[in-house]
Amino acid sequence: MYLLGRGRARSLMGKVGLAAILTLSVATTPMMMNSISAKEATASEQADQIRVVIFADLGSQYKAIQSTVTLTSASGFQIGVQGDPWLNASANQSVKFGLDAYAVKVLETTDTREVNGVVNRLQAMKEAPSVMMVRRQGVATYQIVLGDYVSAAEASKVRDRVTTDASLAAYYKKDKPVITGNLHLGAGSYGSEQQAAAVQQKILDAGMDAYIAITKTGGGLQFAVWVGQAADQAELNALRNQAAQKLPGMSLQPVDASQMGLLARDNVTVGYANGSEPIPQYSMSGSAGAKLWINGSSSGIKLSERSNRSYRGSFEISAYNNRLALVNELPLEQYLYSVVAMEVSPSWPAESLKAQAVAARTYALFQGNKFKIGQVVDTTLSQAYYGMDKEHPNTNAAVEATAGLVMKVGGKLIEPVYSSNSGGKTADSSEIWGNKTSYLVSVDSPDDVAEKGLPYWYRVMLSDNTTGYVREDLVKDSGRKTDAGLPIYTITTDGTNLRDIPLIQADVKPVAIVNIGTEVVILDKTIQSNTMHWIRGPYTSDELVKAMSGKSKTPVGSSIARLEVSGRGPSDRVTEIKVNGQVFDVKNPDTLRSALNGLPSTRFDIEETGSYTILGANGATRTLASSNGKVQAVTSKGNAALNPGSNLIMGGHGQVHVITGEALYRFIGTGNGHGVGMSQWGAKGLADQGYDYQSILQYYYKDINLVKE
Template sequence: MINRKGLSLGRTAVLGSLLAAVALGTTGASAWAVSVPDQIRVALFVDLGSKYQSLTPAVTLNAAGGMKLSWNGIALASVQGGQSARFAVDGYRAKLLETEDLGSAVSVLKKVQASSNAAFITLLNKNDKPVYQVTEGNYASAAAASAALAKWTGAGATVGAQSLSAASVAGPWAVEAGPYASEAEASAAVSRFGAAGLDAFVARKASAAGAGYYVRIGQASDPSALAALQEAASASGQAVRIPAAGEAYVVVRNDVTLNGATGQAVPLYALPQSGGAALKAAPVGDKGIQALERSKRTYRGSMEISVLNNNLALVNELPLEQYLYSVVGSEIFQGWPAEAQKAQAVAARSYALSQGVGFQIANVVDTTLSQTYTGMGGENAQAVAAVEATEGEVLTSGGKAITAVFSANAGGITADNLSEIWRNDTPYLASAAQSPDEGPQEGKLDWYKVALSGGQVGYIRSDLLEDSGTKNAAGIPLYRTTEADVAVRPGPQIVATVEPIARLNAGASVVVLDKVPEYTNYSWVEGPFTADQLLNSLNKRAKTKLTSLQTLEVSKRGPSGRAMELKADGTVIDVGVPDNLRGALGGIKSTLFEIEETGRYTVIGANGEKKEFPSGGSSLSIAGADGASVPAGSGNLFVLGAKGELRAATTSPGFIISGKGFGHGLGMSQWGAKGLAEQGYDYQSILQYYYKNVKIEKDGGK
């Protein structure tokens, strides 16, 4: 078994350490020392390759008060309150269907949407009739779109639908007419080109004179098609040119994807893959902009839409302090003490400021890779008050804002970055501060780990069992259920979506193997895992792949007791920095854990000979009272140790992982901050306890 030193720490020790570290009520602030920007850029969708990817083929925005669209400061269009505008990339697409029947288009759309979120219906007017084109994808090349086209046609996506043209690859290559004096003139030109059977769309291009109106004709997949397209378009009697490659434009399509039942079109602004056209959507009024594809969240500030690495990018730009309203409200619970809320505000502001332009076109992202940001829906009055009470305050070290990372629950003790987590030399993230993180367990009952008569092992809540006062034939005390229909759960918690492994009548007898806290972010148990399950998970991270897994153990721990290294079958597993162990073990909550190897034990035979299991293919037999031996078979064994303790074991390798805390454990523990605030500590004291040798400095302009 693994030494659990440091896994359970009392509040008395925390209070003593904190009093020694910083006096109650000390501010530690020195005014006019740092510069805090007014604005922040938050990437909601962006493609940064291996560093970060949050992708969407389209973005749908709307605002209760309406929106103003602009291009590099040049007015582009207005969107009425409650109406939507969509945005996408003018890339390569698989054109599956062209039909005059909206119902057929919607039917094909739904088939494609079953396995793709990049399906569109575009409304055109061709030969004086409405025509619906169904396309799929935003592909970086014609070859990729052609492969997708073959997949969809091969899968029968258009079976039963009559198309006006053969399925093909649609691309961004087009010829151009214009400029026109107004949108009305451009739309009239679109109608003339459409009457000749050509695909034509209103387009916008920016110049010193403003955003002019143009018409783009065609959706060719190759520039070699442009000469013939120019000739066909010129036959309508209008001047048509082949635009230079790389010219920035925005093509406006009538999109029916979201309103297939009614056929009502909304404008879809398609930006070229080559970039150069960054659009801005600004709300009219203060009710924010809703982003449909980002869980229908509504955001303060403006939205910038652009193309990066051939994919659509959406960046929310807003005042930094308003961003923090949502971060604080999203990161910690409403109702927590005001001082914990303030500590979170300063930590979040410091973290955001430390990132610079960490995501190429944005300072931060909206996920926990930076810090959770959910827009206006994440705000609450307490969070707003905490941000305003600490306006401009930043944690600094050496005159610079620190990367003030934090985690949900440190499990009683914070981590050391240099040795235990990411191995960065950040002295302000040194171990190990004892942390009052027990909050999630308050009001929770313990659970008994039990063995049933049929050999199953599970958990029963402690208020549903009592000691029966009797023992079984092996002298093990028996417990009995106190109610009818008692659920035996696979873990020490109730999960509505997970069925119990058994249900017991009142008075049913069980053997208690252990007593554990209820599963929370402070104390948790995962498993049991089979060897194959962990082998697969480990090999996703291991630099040298494992071929088998018989034993798994923590072979090195850091100052806080967190695992720094694992050995599988006696060999160290290299997964990179220690924090990667969380993902390597299937996404466990923290690296403050221990591993129980249920298939590992020592058996002493009748002749006194010891045999270690697992042991190179040796089988285990059990001798009965009559002296006859039978194979142990598969499943659980119940082993009585030398000290009389009963343990659930398995005949093949198996593993149970139990631990403390949720997150990397560096810097401030959010539950610990709550605990300290409840004991009377102010936010400055809390921050200076969790971040070592830092100052709290204030923006000179705040």
């Protein structure tokens, strides 16, 4: 591993083949914005930088846990503290970063076959092992490590699990897995790396772990050696006693645990068996306020753990809630380059892209320090942000054309929420989140542009009563009809899949596979499910009970015999449902989407296939379904059980309904997302009609002022 320090090449491995600890005197990185309530944020409080949380454990607010992050840049990057870079990673050099925390050392061995066996088994156990390399007596030795963990108790559970695993037990010839921690002994400070490396190697050859520590005092570098990784004070005392026996005459003193440093190792997780070059891995130690700053360049910094995406700006690495936290700090306008390109198609009309840019900018600034160590996160919990890789000239131009422009009401930033498709009518904020917001009201929206060019699908029934959907280009009209007047078509392609819904879902098994010439009865025709119109299901009672679990104050019971809409809002979105006659009491109406197995929106109807209602001549109705949910038919001989599969019932107006032998539930709806504020597809529809971006924003957000500051 070669890093550049103050303009000259410096080997941190030397001849010993072991990386060093980089110890810094670090000032806490200032936060970009004061801690303020998002609702009090104004455009005047905006900074030209934004902090995007990528990995962190923020509890119920946001949780994206990653033990290490791997950074690479085509032009290299600087490592240090904010405003004081003091080491450079070379071009295209991958470097791992993590925390000096609790871990489990599963095994140490010189046999790469054992490494292969243990790693494969740990991965099969859903663990994520790292393999580190040291040299003892000139021999490459591999340490297989799991972690980091927030506490010794958490690490202890992992240690016990891998210790008792029967497949791994055969590898524990001398030592069993042990917990390691962040307490170290110092073996002195030296004037050169070479002197420190010699002491380090002496300790390694004695069978103990040791690392070079680089400290920066004043304007120069000093080199020290740290020994061991004790998990508590008792282990640290035991480590000192061990050193007294193995290293007589060497003075060892406890290292100040608040001192920030980088405990560095050689990571050979990838390619350890074929001799690939190790990757340096630095585990940061020190107080809770310690922060490591990674300065980028015009080529960006690639983050392996986020699908190798490249990012503008810089990275801050710190510990939050005893977990690694990674924050990308960059200019706000450059952040918007990625967001706008991710949120809408760059091929859309320029005015719709500008509207999205203003909405995204205002939304980001409204957040304040919502996520404690940053204003936003990189997922749709805030706004989708994938770094430089998704930027596009069209969306970049939209950001630049609206630079600094935000939306206000009464002199304060609004929260300009938006969604993909409102299904023809946006939602009033009260029918989604239960609170009224003056500028978020229901309006008609031209969202049907999302369906342009999509194919239609037929809902069909096979001769064995199986029902499903087939795309229109895979069938042809036979010219014949059933006795009830329903068209009969034939399949035109071998291996045609019948789907539960009118959409190809690669991860969902088809309901049937049929071949050319198979006859099907046409029940209905609908457009392919999309962000405007969609169908979901059919779901069984058990599937819905599982999805509903924990989402209502009142348990739904073990089965569902009846599911109905009992309340709607101004945009016809569902605000309340009843399960078996009882209100399903959720936190807010939008929770119904996840409670009903992940529906795209709350603008839906429920089709209950396990029962049907008869309207009598006198206006009276009665629903037919037995107490156990099995549908009964009314015949000249009285009640009789229906076919256990699918049955057809034709209404008075010729509509065909599918009735199943058990209670199943289908959801037929419009829209995608919460539906409040601007509809992205609707914005495109308005732009197609000639609206400019100011008019689009004023259409979806009532009584706003567009302000450039």
